[in-house]
Amino acid sequence: MERYPQTSISEENFFNTPQDLETYTNGLYEILQYSTDDVYSDNISTYSGSNEWDNMLRGKIDEKNVGGWANDGRPDYVNGSHSDWGTLRKCNVLLVNGYRAQGDESEVKHYVGIGKFFRAWFYFSQIKKYGSSPWYPKPLQTSDVDLLEKGQDSRELVVDSIMADLQFAAENIKAIESRTRINKWAALALMARVALYEGTYRKYHTELNLQGTANAFLEKAIWATNEIMTKGGFEITGNGAEGYRNLFISGDLSGNKEMILYADYDRTIGHGNNTSSVLDWQWHLSRSLADSYLKLDGTPISLDPSYAKRQFTQIFEDRDPRMAETIMPAGFIASGDVQAKKVNPTYGGLGQVKFYPRTQDLNGGYGKNYNDLPIFRYAEVLLINAEAKAELGSITANDINNTINLLRNRVGVTPMDMGNLPNDPVIAAQYPNVTGANAKVILEIRRERRVEMACEGLRTDDIKRWCVGELMERPSEGMYIPGFGPLDITGDGEPDIAIFKTPADNNLSGEDKDKLTVYTLFDETGKEQGIYLSEGDKGYIRFVKDKNIPITFIAPKYYYYPIPFTQVQLNPNLKQPTGW
Structure with a gap:
């Protein structure tokens, strides 16, 4: 009765050595996901695919038809992670068995720390989606009726448990050289991300009544980022537009000192990604994002009265170079093409080029792209450090120089000067709950975070933690159209497309009739064909969907997802998040 199977692996006969633990943790890496877009957030003009948060904001999702919570037995990808309970079980199996391994204690703790890293990753996704969750420190058995039928633990308990897991991980995972395996610095980076999220969430979400505990998390974010900044040996790499671009389209990031953790793709083993789809597949980027990029002199574009009616070929002039490395500029030539790519006004006209592989050796089409992709990079660490200090009111000019201005210096934008910050009514209106003597500093740090980290999957989380869900109510816009008729959108002085109100208005003839793409x-x-112009016969591209089914953001309800009704039926101790 005490003999274990000889021909199959069981928990009892497997976790014997650090090598066993390493083998087991290899199976956890599927939990780790990168992001190459900001669907669905105000960085997107329109999205033609199905998105659950978008559907919820338009009143199409409720407890009866929502997915998630492993409702259909499949992994639920949310916020860059698996969030089904089988994922948690994998982590807990390691954590309850790992200490049985015989060998170097530091090696054992290294792999146990990796298990805690992944458990923290899982629960962070649960917190962001549902506000709280049952905390399970061990793998459940069918006999664990009380645990299987428990309700959510408090948000405080779950978040404190996440932070405890990450503290162990940061103290015990080794500072290995590999940037494709979980390392000490990745654990600290995740700790900083969680701490900033929770600290700002508690500060701005007054309905939680946890404002008094917010500062402790902001302090922890500063501690974790300081550890990376002073001991990790990372740096902001490259110069100008090319330096920024190469973070996202390089075939080999192994030598890049900005990478804390990245996903490695390799043609020789057939391991590819789908980054070529960021350009013109299902979405474009928004005017709101485009307008966030500063001029080269560090002033907001909103203060330039001529900008509001600039055509597509003009909006990139004298702008932060990160803009044209994120939004497709006029004259952009796609991989394998010889002529400049035309914009697609049906999506808004502001196509995404960040992460788009520029050469054919890296761009092989669907699922066959081989550019390496960041998961944690040093720029985010600097932004977290600056934001946490600004929120606490402790930030100094030296802090700005060591964080924000390192990012601006890379691309040649005039450094931020705390003593001479612009009065930008546009950004102030986006974040009306930012007040006080430090408000301008916080706003400019948020701007920097938005443009530096655009399309890296953080924007929706930022909207939620800053408690500005009303941003989603604003009609999304694309590029400016000066009027009906032919338009030059490649920058060669010749018309490429034409936009008319109706087919009967199409007055093209001769060569133009065959050459121009007509909308x-x-x-x-x-x-209606999907788009309209904000001023009728001219203006910014807007979307019929937003007009016919507008978003009404109900706070605090829409900061959370409902739990599927079937799951509440199975476990009546589960309670719906606030508002549901």
Whole structure:
């Protein structure tokens, strides 16, 4: 009765050596996900795919039809992670068995720390999605009825448990040289990300009544980032537009000193990604994001009265170079093409080029792209450090120089001067709950975070933690259209597309009739074709979907997802998040 299977692996006969632990942790890396877009957030003009948060904001999702919580037995990808309970079980199996391994104690703790890193990753996703969750420190058995039927633990308990896991991870995971395996610095980076999220969430979400505990998390974010900044040996790499671009389209990031953790892709073993789809597949970027990029002299574009009616070919002039490395500029030539790519006004006209592989050796089409992709990079660490200090009111000019201005210096934008910050009414209106003597500093740090980290999957989380969900109510916009008729959008002085109100208005003839790509706002029957112009016969591209099914952000309800009703039926001790 005490003999274990000889022909299969069991918990009892497997976790014997550090090598066994390493083998087991290899199976946890599927939990780790990168992001190459900001769907669905105000960085996106429109998205043609199905997105659950978008559907919820438009009143199409409730407890009866929502996914998630492993409702259909499949992994639920949310916020860059698996969030089904099988994922948690994998972590807990390691954590309850790992200490049985015989060998170097530091090696054992290293792999146990990796298990705690992944458990923290899982629970952070749960907190962001549901506000809280049952905390399970061990793998459940069918006999654990009380645990299987427990309700959510408090947000405080779950977040404190996440932070305890990450503290252990940061203290015990080794500072290995590999940047494709979980290392000490990745654990500290995740700790900093969690701590900033929770500290600002508690500060701005007054409905939680946890404002008094917010500062402790902000202090922890500063501690974790200081550890990386002073001991990790990382740096902001490259110069100008190319230096920024190479962080996202390089075939080999192994020598890049900005990478804390990245995903490695390799043609020789057939391990590819799908980054070529960021350009013109299902979304474009928004005017709101485009307008966030400063001029080269460090002033907001909103203070330039001529900018509001600039055409697409003009908006990149004298701007932060990160803009044209994120949004497709006029004259951009796609991989394998010889002519400049035309913008697609049906998505708004502001295509995404960040992460798009520029050469054919890295761009092989669907699932066959081989550019390495950041998961944690040093720039985010600097931004977390600056934001946490600004929120605490302790930030200094020296702090700005060691964080924000390192990012601006890379691309040649005039450094931020705390004593001479612009009065930008646009950004102030985006974040009306930022007040006090330090408000301008916080706003400019948020701007820097938005443009530096655009399309890296953080924007929706930022909107939620800053408690500014009302940003999602604003009609999304694309590029400016000066009027109906032919338009030059490649920058060669010749028209490339034409936009008319109806097919009957199309007055093209001769060579133009065959050469230009034509779009209309209505079809022959008078049906709207997906876009309209903000001023009727001119203006910014807007989307019929937003007009016909507008978003009404209900706070605090829409900061959380509902738990599927079937799961509440199975376990009546589960309670719906606030508002549901």
